[in-house]
Amino acid sequence: xxxxxxxxxxxxxxxxxxxxxxxxxxxxxxxxxxxxxxxxxxxxxxxxxxxxxxxxxxxxxxxxxxxxxxxxxxxxxxxxxxxxxxxxxxxxxxxxxxxxxxxxxxxxxxxxxxxxxxxxxxxxxxxxxxxxxxxxxxxxxxxxxxxxxxxxxxxxxxxxxxxxxxxxxxxxxxxxxxxxxxxxxxxxxxxxxxxxxxxxxxxxxxxxxxxxxxxxxxxxxxxxxxxxxxxxxxxxxxxxxxxxxxxxxxxxxxxxxxxxxxxxxxxxxxxxxxxxxxxxxxxxxxxxxxxxxxxxxxxxxxxxxxxxxxxxxxxxxx
Amino acid sequence: xxxxxxxxxxxxxxxxxxxxxxxxxxxxxxxxxxxxxxxxxxxxxxxxxxxxxxxxxxxxxxxxxxxxxxxxxxxxxxxxxxxxxxxxxxxxxxxxxxxxxxxxxxxxxxxxxxxxxxxxxxxxxxxxxxxxxxxxxxxxxxxxxxxxxxxxxxxxxxxxxxxxxxxxxxxxxxxxxxxxxxxxxxxxxxxxxxxxxxxxxxxxxxxxxxxxxxxxxxxxxxxxxxxxxxxxxxxxxxxxxxxxxxxxxxxx
Numbered sequence: 184x185x186x187x188x189x190x191x192x193x194x195x196x197x198x199x200x201x202x203x204x205x206x207x208x209x210x211x212x213x214x215x216x217x218x219x220x221x222x223x224x225x226x227x228x229x230x231x232x233x234x235x236x237x238x239x240x241x242x243x244x245x246x247x248x249x250x251x252x253x254x255x256x257x258x259x260x261x262x263x264x265x266x267x268x269x270x271x272x273x274x275x276x277x278x279x280x281x282x283x284x285x286x287x288x289x290x291x292x293x294x295x296x297x298x299x300x301x302x303x304x305x306x307x308x309x310x311x312x313x314x315x316x317x318x319x320x321x322x323x324x325x326x327x328x329x330x331x332x333x334x335x336x337x338x339x340x341x342x343x344x345x346x347x348x349x350x351x352x353x354x355x356x357x358x359x360x361x362x363x364x365x366x367x368x369x370x371x372x373x374x375x376x377x378x379x380x381x382x383x384x385x386x387x388x389x390x391x392x393x394x395x396x397x398x399x400x401x402x403x404x405x406x407x408x409x410x411x412x413x414x415x416x417x418x419x420x421x422x423x424x425x426x427x428x429x430x431x432x433x434x435x436x437x438x439x440x441x442x443x444x445x446x447x448x449x450x451x452x453x454x455x456x457x458x459x460x461x462x463x464x465x466x467x468x469x470x471x472x473x474x475x476x477x478x479x480x481x482x483x484x485x486x487x488x489x490x491x492x493x494x495x496x497x498x499x500x501x
Numbered sequence: 502x503x504x505x506x507x508x509x510x511x512x513x514x515x516x517x518x519x520x521x522x523x524x525x526x527x528x529x530x531x532x533x534x535x536x537x538x539x540x541x542x543x544x545x546x547x548x549x550x551x552x553x554x555x556x557x558x559x560x561x562x563x564x565x566x567x568x569x570x571x572x573x574x575x576x577x578x579x580x581x582x583x584x585x586x587x588x589x590x591x592x593x594x595x596x597x598x599x600x601x602x603x604x605x606x607x608x609x610x611x612x613x614x615x616x617x618x619x620x621x622x623x624x625x626x627x628x629x630x631x632x633x634x635x636x637x638x639x640x641x642x643x644x645x646x647x648x649x650x651x652x653x654x655x656x657x658x659x660x661x662x663x664x665x666x667x668x669x670x671x672x673x674x675x676x677x678x679x680x681x682x683x684x685x686x687x688x689x690x691x692x693x694x695x696x697x698x699x700x701x702x703x704x705x706x707x708x709x710x711x712x713x714x715x716x717x718x719x720x721x722x723x724x725x726x727x728x729x730x731x732x733x734x735x736x737x738x739x740x741x742x743x744x745x746x747x748x749x750x751x752x753x
Contacts, residue, residue: 366606367615373603376592383552383590384607385578385664 188364191357194444198353205345210338214413217345219454220352221409222246223447226434227359228402231395234363234440236375237291241299242431244306245276245403247423250411251316252276252404254324265327265347269408276404277397284396288389303428310419321418324411341413348409355402356443362398363443371395433472437479439486449487503566505530505668505700506551506582511560513546513724520546521557522724528700530667533691535711535732536704537745538721544704545587547721548670551702552584553577564668581667587676587704589657593646597637597656600645601628604663634693635659650677651686658690668700675707683707687714708736708746720745 205213225246232239252272256262262271283302290298310316326333326340329347334340362368370391373381378388411417421427430453438449456475460468483490504527513521520543528534538544549555551562553574562570569577592600605627606619632638635655640648645656654674661669674690675683691714694701705711711718711732718735720728722744728735735741 361618362616364618364620365616366603366610366619369599369603369606369619372594373592376594377590379586380590380592380660381607382574383578383584384604384660385575386607387575 190360190442194353194356194360197444198349202346202349205342205349210341213338213341213345215454215458216451217341217348217413218410219451220345220348220447221406221413222431222434222453223406223450224352224355224409225403225406226431226438226446226450227355227443228399228406229431229435230438230440230446231359231362231371231399231402233435234375235371235392235395237392237395238296238432239299239399239428240296240425240432241301241303241428242403243423243425243427244299244303245280245400246407246410246427246431247303247306247310247417247419248279248400249273249276249404249407250417250422251310251407253408253411254322254417255316257325257327258322263325263328263333264331265329265344265412268327268412269347269351269405272408272411273401273405276407277401280400280403281393281397283400284393287396288392300425300428303423304425307419307423307425310423316419317417319419321416321422323416324414326415327412344409344412348413351405351409352447355405359398359402360443367391367394433476436476437486439483439488441485441488441492445486445488448491452487503563504528505532505565506702507563507566508547508551509561509563511550511557511562513543513550513555513557519724521550524560524724524726526719526726526729528668528702530700531698532717533701533715534703535715535718536702536721537706537708537711537718537735537741539745542721542745543724544721545672546724548584548672548702548704551577551668552582552670578664581665582670583661583664583666583668584670585654585658585661585672585674587673589650589653591645591653591656591660594644596642596644597632597648598628598641600656600660601631601663604660605631608664631659631663631693634696636689651679651682654678655686655689659693662693662697662699665697666699668702669694670702670704672704673706674703675705675710683710684713712736 205216225242229239229242249272252275253268256268256271262268287295287298311319326337329343334343370381370386374388374391381388407422434446434449434453437453438445456472460471464471506528508524508526511521511524524547536544536547546555550557553572557570561568564580564582569580592603602619602624605624609624610617632641637652637655637659640652645653648656658671658674675686678686687710703715715732718728718730718732719726720735720741727740727744728738730738
């Protein structure tokens with residue numbers, strides 16, 4: 184019997200509720216939600232790769248590229264409209280991913296992971312050593328306008344940015360959900376399982392990986408662009424450094440690959456975990472983070488989404 | 502009409518080891534050809550060269566007159582030469598039905614149509630129909646990795662057939678299948694193939710299968726074709742007996 188897929192309806196409802204909730208939460212929590220959702224976009228990009236059996240250790244490459252694109256476009260081209268900045272940042276990131284994809288689509292396993300890390304470290308080095316890019320301190324990002332409207336209150340601007348982020352996030356989730364159900368999406372699992380069979384069915388494995396890599400770059404860039412605007416600044420250490428890439432991988436494992444919404448939930452849990460770990464043990468917060476990761480891999484290797492799925496009595500979607 | 506497959510002066514060497522030496526053979530459309538030979542005789546290399554997995558060091562391979570020698574496997578597959586493998590190549594994390602859907606979808610969709618939902622009704626119907634032809638309908642929702650060897654091989658061949666091949670190459674289809682089941686297995690396969698006038702090349706060690714299911718035998722030894730004849734004649738050929746069957750072999 185055909186199974187009706189209500190995922191997008193539930194996501195639409197959840198997105199709407201999220202915007203409503205955001206209107207009433209304190210500023211610090213709104214910030215957490217904004218940062219988590221921005222990172223969630225980038226993690227969703229990594230998830231697209233992971234479903235094809237590819238792990239990138241350089242997720243921050245496109246995240247940082249998106250963030251710095253916003254900052255530089257604002258500073259050098261005088262663009263202030265949030266939507267235009269987002270579109271351009273995602274486009275620049277996607278184009279970079281497309282170009283790099285010609286090289287990276289040939290690599291698998293540890294070489295794919297490390298090549299991504301290598302490129303992210305090149306970008307990091309360029310940002311740190313370049314005064315025009317703000318060097319180690321980075322530089323500020325001004326509050327953007329929305330459809331020509333500039334909010335007088337920063338809190339209102341942040342709420343507007345979060346609303347845009349939720350709408351963009353929903354659109355992205357719809358696209359990725361749709362993509363995963365398509366032939367091209369299924370080819371991710373096919374490539375992970377058996378590259379030889381994919382080639383002998385008449386399709387290019389490299390093309391499959393190239394498409395996924397470019398999509399991942401677009402999502403990474405979009406996430407970075409949102410974070411730059413939400414944070415009001417860009418800096419290499421929190422956006423391009425390998426630690427940022429590691430955090431994204433942590434969130435990916437925390438989230439699991441069962442749903443397009445999982446990275447956003449996982450990312451929010453990570454923000455909370457890190458915040459409270461810092462509060463509880465300022466000098467040993469990494470201990471809590473590390474222990475959480477160990478427990479997660481031991482007891483919920485398919486991520487927190489699999490726990491939700493079990494709690495709600497639903498088999499985790501593939 | 503040009504032959505379906507024409508191999509002209511093809512040679513292949515791995516360092517000093519000669520895997521194929523000056524092979525010249527033509528296979529007509531609709532023929533069912535058995536490829537026999539001892540281990541290391543060059544049978545699989547022959548199949549690998551036709552399907553693009555290995556490139557010849559000399560010579561040309563033509564498919565209906567078109568030179569396919571330099572083409573990669575996927576382009577050769579797109580032209581209509583498909584294959585199954587000695588070790589079945591399926592998508593182990595997917596169900597049997599999903600394996601078929603992916604195989605069909607790749608071959609029925611191109612360009613932006615690759616972004617359409619894979620569970621389209623026509624594709625699903627075709628997948629069910631193919632699974633039925635291969636006796637796999639009851640296994641529809643089983644994960645491919647859970648299938649017994651024989652069924653996994655059937656799925657492998659069914660997936661190759663999803664591309665509507667004009668030439669199908671089966672590399673040791675009955676290896677790993679018990680002697681009691683092999684005839685039934687091959688009957689299912691040949692029955693499914695009979696509907697499409699497919700040219701079939703079967704690499705096979707089992708001479709009972711060769712005698713029963715093929716119309717022509719290519720016997721290989723040390724990278725050369727030592728005999729090209731109908732099964733009865735080939736299996737009683739002195740060289741074939743010496744180099745392929747063994748001197749104590751007697752053909753019924």
